Amino acid sequence: MSETTPSEATNLSYIAAVQKALRWAMESRDDTVYFGEDVAIPGGPFGATKGLWKDFGPRTDDSGRELPPRIFDTPISETGFLGMALGAAMTGLRPIAEIMYADFFFVAFDQVVNQISTMRYSSNGRVRVPLTIRTQGGYSPGACAQHSHSIEAYLAHTPGLRVAVPATPDDAYQMNRTAVASDDPVIVHEVRMLYPGKGPVRLDAPVEDLGGARVVRPGTDVTIVAWSRMVGDALAAAEQLADEGIEAEVVDLRWLAPLDFGTVRESLGRTGRLVVAHEANLTGGFGAEIAARAAEQCFDQLRAPVARVGLPDLPMPAAPALQEAVVPGVSQVIDAVRSVLAAAGSSRH
Numbered sequence: 001m002s003e004t005t006p007s008e009a010t011n012l013s014y015i016a017a018v019q020k021a022l023r024w025a026m027e028s029r030d031d032t033v034y035f036g037e038d039v040a041i042p043g044g045p046f047g048a049t050k051g052l053w054k055d056f057g058p059r060t061d062d063s064g065r066e067l068p069p070r071i072f073d074t075p076i077s078e079t080g081f082l083g084m085a086l087g088a089a090m091t092g093l094r095p096i097a098e099i100m101y102a103d104f105f106f107v108a109f110d111q112v113v114n115q116i117s118t119m120r121y122s123s124n125g126r127v128r129v130p131l132t133i134r135t136q137g138g139y140s141p142g143a144c145a146q147h148s149h150s151i152e153a154y155l156a157h158t159p160g161l162r163v164a165v166p167a168t169p170d171d172a173y174q175m176n177r178t179a180v181a182s183d184d185p186v187i188v189h190e191v192r193m194l195y196p197g198k199g200p201v202r203l204d205a206p207v208e209d210l211g212g213a214r215v216v217r218p219g220t221d222v223t224i225v226a227w228s229r230m231v232g233d234a235l236a237a238a239e240q241l242a243d244e245g246i247e248a249e250v251v252d253l254r255w256l257a258p259l260d261f262g263t264v265r266e267s268l269g270r271t272g273r274l275v276v277a278h279e280a281n282l283t284g285g286f287g288a289e290i291a292a293r294a295a296e297q298c299f300d301q302l303r304a305p306v307a308r309v310g311l312p313d314l315p316m317p318a319a320p321a322l323q324e325a326v327v328p329g330v331s332q333v334i335d336a337v338r339s340v341l342a343a344a345g346s347s348r349h
Contacts, residue, residue, distance in 0.1 A: 009170070009200030017169040017201045018048045018134075018190065021176035022096065026056050026070065029094055032180065034071040035081045036098030041073060045100050046136065046195060078108035082133070086116050089131040094180060102137030102189060103149045116185050117160030131186075132179040138191040138229055138279050139327055141320040148316035150280035152189050152228075156256040156289075162186040162210060163257040167231035169199040171254060178208050186210070191229045191279075211255045213263035219249030222273040222337050225264055225290055227253040230277045230309075230328070237333035248337060256286055261293050268294060272303040275336045279328060282310035304343035307336040 012020065025032045034040075034049065040057060043050035049071065056070040074081040078099060085097040099105055105112065112133075119129050139148040156163045162184055166172040172190065179186035216231065217238050226234040231252045238248035249267050253260070268274060274294050276287035291306040309332045317323055 008204060009202050011198055012169050012173075012201045013196055013198045014169045014172050014190075015047055015195040017173040018176060019050060020201070020203060021173045021180075022049060022052065024177060025094075025096065025180040026052060029180070031092065031094045032070065032096065033088060033093055034096045034098070035074050035085050036072075037074055037076055037081075037100050039073060039098050040069075040071045044098070046192060048098070048134070078104050079111055082108045082111040082116070085131055085133075086111060086119070086129065089129045089185075090119065090127050094130045094132075096132045096134060096180065099133060099135040101147050102135045102151045103146055105135065105151055105154075112155075112161070113158050117158045119160075120184065121160060128183045129185045130183045132176070132182075133185070133187045134176070134190065135187065136190040136192045136195075138193055139316050139323055140193055141323065142318060143316070144318040145315035150191075150228075150278070150311075152256055152278075153280060153284060153286040153289075155187050155189065156259075156286055160185065161257060162255070164188045164255055165227040165253065166190065167194070167226075167228050167252055167254070169197070170201045171252075173201050173203070174205060174208050175254070178210050181207050182210055184210075189228070193229055194232075197232075211258040211260055213251055213253045213255070213260040215249060215263065215267060216252045217248070217250040219247040219271060221247045221271055222275060222340055223249045223251060223264070223267040223271045224275045224277060224333060224337065225251045225253060225267075225287075226277045226333075227256070227286075229279055230333075233328075233330045234277055234333055236330045237337065240330070240334060241337055246337065246341065253290075259289075261290075261297070264290065264294070265298055268298045268301050272301055273340045274298075274302065274306045275309065275333065275340055276306065277309040277328065277333050277336070280310055281313050282308060283313050285310045304340045307340045309333055309336050 039049045040053045085095040088095045164175040166175045224234045234250045276290045287308045
């Protein structure tokens with residue numbers, strides 16, 4: 001389980017926290033370079049790289065010598081620039097590559113699944129791949145089916161990849177820094193609906209170790225496991241349930257790979273009931289992995305069947321009214337908790 005370190009905090013939006021992390025990476029490591037569509041001169045499709053072109057594009061040193069740029073706008077070719085980033089990582093650099101929308105990973109899965117994730121294993125450890133891939137996914141009002149996927153389960157299914165799913169501005173900052181410091185390929189899967197939200201960010205905190213879930217709300221009656229956008233909804237649901245006398249413990253997984261199931265196991269030892277909530281489609285979503293491990297490792301502790309909350313098995317509609325009808329949120333989490341507590345033979349104590 002990851003522990004927070006007391007530190008002076010600055011109130012920042014999620015996207016501003018990402019900006020701070022990327023600037024930290026470029027300023028603290030001369031071997032960091034940045035690739036992606038519209039990340040240099042435009043400042044990033046969502047503003048994450050704003051200002052980096054000015055400081056890390058073509059420039060001169062104090063003697064007037066031209067320095068090579070360290071941030072590059074790439075062609076619209078995810079396969080091409082991920083291959084370039086892989087080569088850079090294999091030959092001594094520490095690149096960050098940005099996939100504009102998580103949906104666009106699918107055109108580059110050969111690079112991700114067959115090359116990036118396997119290189120260290122295939123070389124018997126002789127070649128490392130210190131590559132960070134940033135992306136953002138999930139729904140947003142009006143976004144279509146091709147721009148609304150939550151693909152974290154696809155990524156976590158692939159051995160060799162580390163998968164971060166930060167839910168707060170502070171984690172967006174800390175986990176992006178952890179990714180850049182890692183000698184393994186790390187995918188930071190952000191969610192654009194979180195970008196405007198603000199929260200305290202510990203800018204002077206030490207770089208965290210990779211991995212670790214976190215209990216973000218203690219409780220005794222049920223464990224709600226969530227990540228990314230659904231952490232906020234889980235916390236909101238827990239507050240409403242508390243008005244009914246139901247104390248829900250909320251666990252933010254934070255990392256899907258490596259998975260810290262130990263924190264979930266410890267929580268189930270306190271509550272005996274489990275709800276897993278995510279935005280991705282229900283079938284094959286990562287919640288199924290949590291439910292399966294709970295059945296394997298915590299069967300004697302479970303007092304009721306596990307409940308899962310997720311998107312119905314359909315493409316994301318573009319109409320905001322239809323999105324509102326299908327996207328999981330607070331009410332679905334509350335309903336799942338009530339169903340678990342009402343399960344036959346389920347006693348509150």
